Amino acid sequence: MRRSLVSTGLLLALLLLAHRDLPSSRAAGEETPDEKQKTGGNATDEDALIRDLSGDDVHIRLAAIIKLERLRTKAASAVPALIVAFEDESELIANSAVDAIVKMGPIAVPDLITALDNPSAGVRTKVAEAVGRIGSKAAKARLALEKAAKDADNPPALRCEALRALGEIQDDAAIPALAYVLASNADETVRTRAAAALGQYGRKAKAALPALLGILQTFALDKRVSPLERSAEYAVAMIGSDALPDLLKIVETEDNQAPVLRAMRWMAKDDQKCEMRDVVPVLVRLARDDELDSSLRLDTIETLGTIGNRAAAAVPDLEKLLSHKNADIRLRTAESLTEVDPTNKKVVSALIDLLSDSDIRRRTDAAVALGRCKSSTDESVPALCRALGDEREEVRLQAVQSLGHIGKPASAALADLKKLLKENLSFVMRHATEQAIKHIEMEGER
Helix, strand or coil: CHHHHHHHHHHHHHHHHHCCCCCCCCCCCCCCHHHHHHHCCCCCHHHHHHHHCCCCCHHHHHHHHHHHHHHHHHHHHHHHHHHHHHHCCCHHHHHHHHHHHHHHHHHHHHHHHHHCCCCCHHHHHHHHHHHHHHHHHHHHHHHHHHHHHHCCCCCHHHHHHHHHHHHHHCCHHHHHHHHHHHHCCCCHHHHHHHHHHHHHCHHHHHHHHHHHHHHHCCCCCCCCCCHHHHHHHHHHHHHHHHHHHHHHHHHHHCCCCHHHHHHHHHHHHHCCCCCCCCHHHHHHHHHHCCCCCHHHHHHHHHHHHHHHHHHHHHHHHHHHHCCCCCHHHHHHHHHHHHHHCCCCHHHHHHHHHHCCCCCHHHHHHHHHHHCCCCCCHHHHHHHHHHHCCCCCHHHHHHHHHHHHHHCHHHHHHHHHHHHHCCCCCCHHHHHHHHHHHHHHHHHHHC
16 A cells, blocks of 8 residues: 555656656657657647557556546547556556546547457456446437446446446436346346446336345345345335335234344435325334334334324324333334434433433433433433433433533533533533533524
């Protein structure tokens, strides 16, 4: 790494020399006496810069690329030479050539399409990168990108760049190719990139839903969620309400609801207008099911919270779960109710009880949730003040921050907070306490 930084620094230093009028050097694009004799002195700046791209001096090559980048569309004839520079032994030169072509935009696309058949996989990878960065104005490259993405003999890095570009060009005709790669037995990184690209198409990727759901249905509860599954969940969520009937079918008839529930949470967060009327009753049934796997049950309750006030019909059932024998279910339910029904007074009582739980995580999370409650501050504020004396700083810190978040209604806590400042506090704790006091007092002055 240090050697790379030193090399880059030397190149930039050499570049500065290239712009100085030194006897031992010449600026990029400047003809030597022999070259002037050959061209009769009529070579254009562009011609001279293209010539310099194949020169021996790395600083001259870099200076030529920078000047061509400034010319942008005026340097269209330089695109093939810049593509050749993708293979330069210097990574700085190669990446700078990509940058220059991207700045030229659509005018470079025909040559880039041709270059996607270059014998060098490294060149093709950088070509795909350039096309993706040009974006929707490079949509004409779709077929060539699809070919690169679907070819199993291509290196994963090339296929991933081609798939990334297919997502960036936003040509709906690319969706079947993306679905094909996703459903194939390609390298998992390749399939992950295909799923991510489908996510960029949103609702228009509905045709790829079977392939995406196929990924979700391979999920196992005892296995860590992979990037492929995460990307598929996100892509399904971006399809939106059109995906809900299939998601509900999986939730009601199969055992692997976890990825579907995560997709629903993505959906609820991304689209606040997404109709969740049919989803809530199904989730309520799962939340009430004592036979359901505990992690799935907690995911279900969290999903209801993410849906927010659109899950208002679930409030009576969620209130019953506030007295469940399982403390984690009580906590998750209280957290969700702060999102579904922020003024619910029963939530405050449940969270206050959890502030005395033996588990530090539950006490900390309860303190956080109390800061989001918009009612019964006459009960929550004294409870949070008591939490300022908790044996663990994590709990005390969250109690301080929640009091600050409550603002003016927490004015009764100012004396306790100021008293806390007299103690030997950590930097983080002292800063949070000062900020909480400041926020409460500023709100009180309004």
